[in-house]
Amino acid sequence: MAAPYKLRCQIPGHEKDVRAVAAAIFPEQGIISGSRDCTAKVWVPNEKNPGYHEGHVISGHSNFVAAVCVMPPDDKHPYGLIYTGSNDHNILAFTLDSPQPIYKLTGHTNTVCTLAVGKFGTLLSGSWDKTAKVWLGNKTVMTLEGHEAAIWGVAIMPEQGLMLTGSADKTIKLWKAGKCQNTFTGHEDCVRDVAVTQGLEFLSCSNDTTIRRWLISGECIAVYYGHTNFVYSIAVLPNGQDFVSSGEDRTLRVWIDGECKQTIPHPTMSIWCVCVLQSGDIVTGSSDGVLRVFTCNQEMYASVEEQQAFEDDVATAEVPTQVGDINISELPGPEALLNPGLKDGQTKMVRTDKGKVELYHWDAGESQWKKIGDVVGSGAAQKTPGKTLYEGLEYDYVFTVDIQEGKPPLKLPYNITEDPWFAAQKFLEKNELSQMFLDQVANFIVENTKGVVLGQPQAGYNDPFTGGNRYIPGQSNSFGTGGTDPFTGSGRYVPSVTQAPSGGGDGLDPFTGSSSYHSSNSAERLNTTVGSKFFPQKSLLTFDTANPTQIIGKLKEFNEKVGPGMCIEGNRLTDLESVIKGKKLTPEQLNTLTSVLSWPNEYVFPALDVLRLCLRSPDANETLCRDNRILHTLLKHLSADSPPQCQMLSLRGLCNMSFQPAGQKLCGDSLESVLSKALSCRASRNKNVQVALATLFLNYSVLLGSGSDLDGVSVCLSGALSVLQEELDPEALFRLLVCVGTLIKTDIAVKVMALSLGVTDILGEMTGISEPKKVADCLEELLINLR
Numbered sequence: 001m002a003a004p005y006k007l008r009c010q011i012p013g014h015e016k017d018v019r020a021v022a023a024a025i026f027p028e029q030g031i032i033s034g035s036r037d038c039t040a041k042v043w044v045p046n047e048k049n050p051g052y053h054e055g056h057v058i059s060g061h062s063n064f065v066a067a068v069c070v071m072p073p074d075d076k077h078p079y080g081l082i083y084t085g086s087n088d089h090n091i092l093a094f095t096l097d098s099p100q101p102i103y104k105l106t107g108h109t110n111t112v113c114t115l116a117v118g119k120f121g122t123l124l125s126g127s128w129d130k131t132a133k134v135w136l137g138n139k140t141v142m143t144l145e146g147h148e149a150a151i152w153g154v155a156i157m158p159e160q161g162l163m164l165t166g167s168a169d170k171t172i173k174l175w176k177a178g179k180c181q182n183t184f185t186g187h188e189d190c191v192r193d194v195a196v197t198q199g200l201e202f203l204s205c206s207n208d209t210t211i212r213r214w215l216i217s218g219e220c221i222a223v224y225y226g227h228t229n230f231v232y233s234i235a236v237l238p239n240g241q242d243f244v245s246s247g248e249d250r251t252l253r254v255w256i257d258g259e260c261k262q263t264i265p266h267p268t269m270s271i272w273c274v275c276v277l278q279s280g281d282i283v284t285g286s287s288d289g290v291l292r293v294f295t296c297n298q299e300m301y302a303s304v305e306e307q308q309a310f311e312d313d314v315a316t317a318e319v320p321t322q323v324g325d326i327n328i329s330e331l332p333g334p335e336a337l338l339n340p341g342l343k344d345g346q347t348k349m350v351r352t353d354k355g356k357v358e359l360y361h362w363d364a365g366e367s368q369w370k371k372i373g374d375v376v377g378s379g380a381a382q383k384t385p386g387k388t389l390y391e392g393l394e395y396d397y398v399f400t401v402d403i404q405e406g407k408p409p410l411k412l413p414y415n416i417t418e419d420p421w422f423a424a425q426k427f428l429e430k431n432e433l434s435q436m437f438l439d440q441v442a443n444f445i446v447e448n449t450k451g452v453v454l455g456q457p458q459a460g461y462n463d464p465f466t467g468g469n470r471y472i473p474g475q476s477n478s479f480g481t482g483g484t485d486p487f488t489g490s491g492r493y494v495p496s497v498t499q500a501p502s503g504g505g506d507g508l509d510p511f512t513g514s515s516s517y518h519s520s521n522s523a524e525r526l527n528t529t530v531g532s533k534f535f536p537q538k539s540l541l542t543f544d545t546a547n548p549t550q551i552i553g554k555l556k557e558f559n560e561k562v563g564p565g566m567c568i569e570g571n572r573l574t575d576l577e578s579v580i581k582g583k584k585l586t587p588e589q590l591n592t593l594t595s596v597l598s599w600p601n602e603y604v605f606p607a608l609d610v611l612r613l614c615l616r617s618p619d620a621n622e623t624l625c626r627d628n629r630i631l632h633t634l635l636k637h638l639s640a641d642s643p644p645q646c647q648m649l650s651l652r653g654l655c656n657m658s659f660q661p662a663g664q665k666l667c668g669d670s671l672e673s674v675l676s677k678a679l680s681c682r683a684s685r686n687k688n689v690q691v692a693l694a695t696l697f698l699n700y701s702v703l704l705g706s707g708s709d710l711d712g713v714s715v716c717l718s719g720a721l722s723v724l725q726e727e728l729d730p731e732a733l734f735r736l737l738v739c740v741g742t743l744i745k746t747d748i749a750v751k752v753m754a755l756s757l758g759v760t761d762i763l764g765e766m767t768g769i770s771e772p773k774k775v776a777d778c779l780e781e782l783l784i785n786l787r
Contacts, residue, residue, distance in 0.1 A: 003296045004262055004365045005254055007310050008281060009051040011043055011291040018285030020068040021275045026079045026096060027055065031275075031283050033291055034065030036421075036439070040084045042096065043291070050300045052293070058094050060101045063087035063438065064421075069115040071123065083123060085112030087425070087438065091125055093138070103138045110150075111425065114193075118156035120756040124163055126151035128425065132165045134178070136753045141714040142178040147171070150422075153193035155202060161758025162216065166191035166204055174216060177721045177757050186212060186220045193233050198240035205231035205245055211255070226253055226260040226345055233274045235282075244282050246271035250317075250372070251345060251361075252284050252294065263345030264294060265361055265372040267313035315371040331357060337369045349375060388413075399448065401441070412441070420445040534778045535741030535785075540699045542659050543652040543692070546613050548580040551606050555596060558603040568595055580613045585620040597633055601643055608637065608649035612656055621660035631657075631666055635677045644686040651678065651692035658699050668703060671712045675700065675719045682723045690732035693723065698735045701742040713750050717743050717757065724762055730772050737778045744785060751786065760786060 016036035024030030024042060031043040031052065042056035067085035071077070071093075081102075082094045089108050092101035110128035117123055123135040128150040134142040149168035156163050163175040172184040172191055189207035196202045200216045207230045213222040229248035236243045246252045248270055254262040270287035277283065281295045295301065302310070331351040341348070341362025348360050348369065357375035362368075388398045399412040410431055414423050424441035428434070555573045572592045579585050579593075593614070596607035611630070614620040624630045634653050637646040654674060657663035667674060674696075681693050697720045704713050720739050728736070740759065744751045763783055770776050 003298055005264060005282060005294040005296050007302045007307055008293040008295040008300050009302055009306075010310065011052050011293070012289065013041060013043075013054055013291075014039070014289040016064070016289055017270070017272060017287045018289060018291055019064065019066050019272050021273045021283050021285045021291065022068045022070055023275050023277045023283075025070050025072060029277055029279055029281070030055070031277070031291065031293075032068045032070060032082055033285055034068040034084055035285075035289065036064035037289075038062070038064055038086075040065050040068055040082065040094075042082070050293075050295070050302055052291075056096060056099070058082065058084065058092075058099060060092050060094075061086040061088050061090065066111055066113040067115040067125075069117055069123075071117050071121065074121065083115055083117075085115050085125060085127075087111045087421075089127075089129075091115070091123075091135075105135055105138060105140075107133055107140050107143075110429075113150070114152060114154045116154045116156050118163075118756065119158045120752045122156070122756040124154045124156055126154040126165055128422075130167075132163070132175075134163070134756075136714070136756055137749065139710050139714055141753055141757065142718045144173075144175050144178065144180075146173060146180050146183075149190075152191060153204070155194045155196050157196050157200075157202070157216070160200070160216070161761045164194045164196070164202060166194040170206075172204055172214070177725065177759075177762060178718045179722045179725060182216070182218050184214055184218060184220070186223075192231060195234045195236050195243065197236055197243070203234055203236070203243055205234045205247075207231070209247075211243075211245055222258060224255060224258065224260070226255075226263070226343070227251065228347065232270070232272055235274050235276045237276055238278065238280050244274055244276060246274040246284055252282065253345060254282075260344050262365055263361060263363070265314050265370075266292065267310075267317040267373075311370070315373070317373040340367065341369065347372075397449065399444070401444070412445070414445055414449070416449060420449075534738050534781055536705060536745040537698060537702055537738050537742045538705070540655075540659050540702055541695050541735075542616060542656045543612065543695075544616060544656075546580055546609075548577045551580060551609055552577050554606040555610075558599065558606065559596075562599050562603055566595070566599060568592060576610055579617070579620060580610060582613075582617050585614060585617070585623050590623065601637075601646060604637075605643065605645045605649055608634075608646060608653060612649055612653040615653055615656040615663060616659060618660050621657065622662040625657065625660075625662040625666045628666070628670070631670060631674075635674065638677045638680050640680045640683065644684060644689050647681045647684065648686065648688045648692050651681065651689065651696050654678070655692065655695050655699055658703065664703065667700075668712075671700065671709075672715050675715055679719055679722065682726055685727070687729040687732070690726075690729045691735065694728075694732040694735035694739070697723065698739040698742070701739040705742065705746060710747070710749065713743055713746060714753060717750065717754060721754075721757055721759060721762055730775055733766075734772070734775045734778060737775070737782055741778070741782045741785060744782075754786065 014033065014035035014037050018033050018035050020034035022032045024032050027044050029045045032040060033043065034040040038059065038061050040058040041054055043052040044055035045052055061084065064087045065084050066087055069083050071081040071083060073080045077095060079096045083091055085091050089110060089112065091105035091112055093103050094101055108125065108127040108129050112125050112127050114126040115123065121136055124132060125135065126132045130147050130149060130151065132144040132151050132154055133140055144165060147165060147167040147169050151165050151167050153166035154164060161176060164172060165175065166172045168190040170187050170189060170191060172194060173180050174182040187204065187206040187208055191204050191206050194202055194204045201213060203211060203213055205211045209227045209229060209231060211224040211231060211234060212220050214220050227245065227247045227249050231245055231247040234243055234245045242256045244252060244254050250266050250269060250271065252264040252266065252271060252274060253260050266284065266286055268286045268288040271284050272287065273285040275283050279297070281293055284292050301307070331349055333351055336348060336350055337360060344362060344364035346362040350358050350360060352358060358371055359373045359375050360369040361372050363370050388395050395413040396416045397414045399414065400409045401412045412427050420442040421438065423445060424438055427441055428437060552573060556570060559568055559573060576589060576592060579589055593607065593610060597604065597611065599607060615624060634650040637650040654667065658667040678693055678696055681689055684690060697716060700716045704716060717740065720736050724736050740754065744754050763779060766779055769779060
């Protein structure tokens with residue numbers, strides 16, 4: 001670092017905390033800020049001095065702005081877009097010339113507190129609702145689920161097609177095409193932010209006061225110590241390796257070559273956010289509503305008078321701490337400041353001649369101790385000895401709050417290591433109170449805990465996120481029965497098998513033997529003529545093959561095993577043979593079918609086969625699809641722990657359902673729930689399950705062929721891509737490739753969506769495939785279409 005960072009300017013203007021900052025693309029070296037005053041602002045650098053002035057005010061949120069980011073320009077928006085995430089659960093999109101949003105993104109059910117942008121207009125959001133969402137334009141493409149607590153930080157590694165989420169559950173997750181690839185553990189408290197460096201590495205910061213550097217393979221290759229309290233935000237410097245961080249210890253820290261080279265204290269308690277401009281200047285947003293810009297360009301330093309005023313503000317700031325727990329007489333006097341500090345940013349409390357306590361920190365760049373505040377006691381808010389037990393957990397405070405006259409008071413538990421607004425949000429949700437009370441409750445907490453440092457050592461503390469073993473900032477850190485198997489024995493029932501579309505080489509269904517029945521129905525085949533155009537696929541595929549005698553025989557066999565209360569009269573089972581052959585479904589047959597479909601999992605699969613065949617018939621399809629009951633029956637058997645034959649036949653039933661108008665409407669209306677449930681089977685290694693699952697996605701791609709339902713297209717596309725990453729039978733692989741090709745033919749936006757989801761990387765791993773030839777040819781054509 002050639003020159004130290006020093007103050008360039010301070011930017012007042014927000015009425016409340018600045019919770020988010022980002023570097024603007026336009027104007028050059030501009031800044032975007034978001035605040036608890038419900039606005040975001042664009043700040044423009046002055047031409048004749050190092051300061052900034054307000055260039056644009058953005059409003060539209062009904063609650064505080066918790067995140068901001070900037071989308072690069074495109075043909076439609078030549079100056080890019082500004083996105084803001086808010087406690088009102090929404091994301092708003094703005095242009096530089098629009099104070100009101102041009103559109104709103106809805107879908108999160110709690111505060112949107114972090115945003116990141118990727119290639120092709122992709123936006124990634126993280127929320128207190130424990131999910132992250134991927135957006136393209138004004139549509140949700142994917143929802144990333146798996147964290148057990150709020151997601152505080154997100155980042156995108158665009159070149160690799162990877163996404164990162166950091167959570168209050170103390171973990172970081174790595175995602176690709178909507179699937180979690182890796183979970184990183186090591187932090188001992190909430191992860192507050194993540195940032196991508198050069199190469200295949202990234203950084204994370206945490207309430208445990210540390211910063212960690214990770215490889216995407218999962219290894220933590222460095223842990224950085226220096227902060228003495230929560231680390232809220234982290235940003236990478238222009239060289240792609242060094243970084244800056246900010247937190248609850250009132251400091252901005254500059255890390256060069258893995259060491260804290262500079263510590264810059266602020267005259268305010270919480271430095272919520274930090275970003276780095278293209279020039280290398282650093283911007284912080286703080287709890288006093290002020291943005292501060294620091295530069296190492298000596299020509300842009302603030303005047304000597306402004307620098308001195310800033311240092312005076314820092315020196316006279318009151319630093320809350322629990323003086324009641326400190327024996328002031330044992331603190332060193334001013335003579336302790338004659339000894340040099342051990343590292344930059346080291347803090348020391350010193351007792352003055354007047355019995356006051358002052359806080360100093362070591363400035364390694366200037367080799368001197370600098371006063372950063374007067375330590376004040378807790379006054380009227382003295383913490384009572386010990387903890388207060390509330391609903392099985394220990395808290396530093398349990399306040400009694402009167403919300404409404406005539407109603408019983410409510411209990412508000414609070415630990416001093418929590419963000420007051422986050423604690424207030426949990427209190428409102430638990431008691432089903434209006435969001436209008438959020439600031440009022442949070443300010444109540446702040447007012448009634450003045451003088452208490454977030455993160456002071458508290459013996460036996462139970463953080464609601466981390467439990468009793470959490471790291472406490474400020475303390476030292478260390479690092480069968482008999483009988484024939486009904487699925488494999490000689491008398492087993494054999495569900496129908498789809499013959500490989502290539503016309504040869506298909507393996508035996510694992511539920512079948514030499515007497516199995518095979519499909520020769522052309523409706524189950526795809527046109528695989530060499531040199532043909534593979535997509536868009538125009539026709540739906542069905543599973544039509546059946547052996548009625550064998551199905552009825554297996555129903556009668558299981559009828560003797562299901563036990564009292566489930567048995568069906570034998571002639572009623574025999575009567576089902578006519579509907580298997582496509583005859584009209586009578587009310588009596590419907591009652592019989594409904595009864596056998598309620599059999600236990602180990603006996604129900606021949607009934608599912610009957611249902612699958614009934615759904616081919618227009619009359620039966622219309623009768624069965626009048627309500628959602630049959631759909632729910634099929635979806636029930638798609639769980640990961642269902643027997644493979646139940647999964648297969650349910651998936652085939654869904655494919656057949658969509659072939660007739662009534663079932664097609666039901667499948668279309670339930671697209672998201674059907675495909676979400678179907679993805680429970682994606683890890684199956686059973687060939688027939690894989691082919692049925694791929695066929696279901698392919699049929700949906702045909703139904704979505706008009707391209708009018710972009711939400712449905714995004715669900716189908718992201719699901720198909722996630723299945724493509726599994727180890728697949730060639731026929732299943734082929735059908736999924738045709739599905740993807742059919743979808744990208746619907747609209748240019750879908751092609752962009754596929755690229756943003758990393759489709760080229762997913763397909764690139766398959767480029768060595770040469771057999772079957774139809775798979776290789778289809779893959780080649782798909783890659784050409786994606787260029």
